[in-house]
Amino acid sequence: MGKLVRSLVLVGIFIFAAAFIANAATLDDAKALAQSAAAFAKDNGKEKAAAEFGNPKGQFTKGELYITFVDFNGVVLMHGANPALAGKNLLESKDPVTGKFFVKEQIEVAKTQGGGWTSYNWTNPATKAMQLKKSWVQKVDGMDAYVVCGIFQ
Template structure:
């Protein structure tokens, strides 16, 4: 099973890297979250946290990356290490929307779905529309976001 997952993961990484010049879209975000869910089921949550935090290219393609939040809304894995362990649940987006509350609600409710908000795009330095796909896996939520233009 682990060998098969390794092959599938390698192939999916290659397909993502082929499209690396194009901006990631919704399908890419969903695929990344689902790959993370498969990884957790195969290797466990602790290993997924380690991979996200060390910016493993399998789960971090620059503009598109995986993050993990617990069901209370605390970030437990993120490529930006300063966010780990912090409670930003009540910090709104640029329009005052409490989007992190919505992410937790999606995870606790249907277990998967999109949350739209506005956030500073690190590539441009400007606030831009962003959509994040949230996918619950056991007691955590995986998140993969894309900027929209």
């Protein structure tokens, strides 16, 4: 009987792990959500976009994915996981591990490429641990602003 219970527990753990992995966000998911958010901001304006990006039950919060909306001066218009950051200027923020100015890098990518990948260390809202995050930066057409969406590595 003990072997049967152990086997059933192991099967349950395997099924749970497989389901978790299957539902984990991918880089493609992050890029697609950022591009969709940029289009939404372009079509609806800063205020409506900021409200939607900050809505934890809205269309731009999907599991571990959320949108950060930032203007080209480094001011956070909305942070989907931490709305208290709205209005804060993060232009001079440094990655605590590498020391690079990651917001300046994001602005440069948005201005020069329109969209692209950046990596930086940030506090994971789920675990509260500092982790490497790879994010897609997407310029919002018609605005001096961009959106960011990424996954923790």
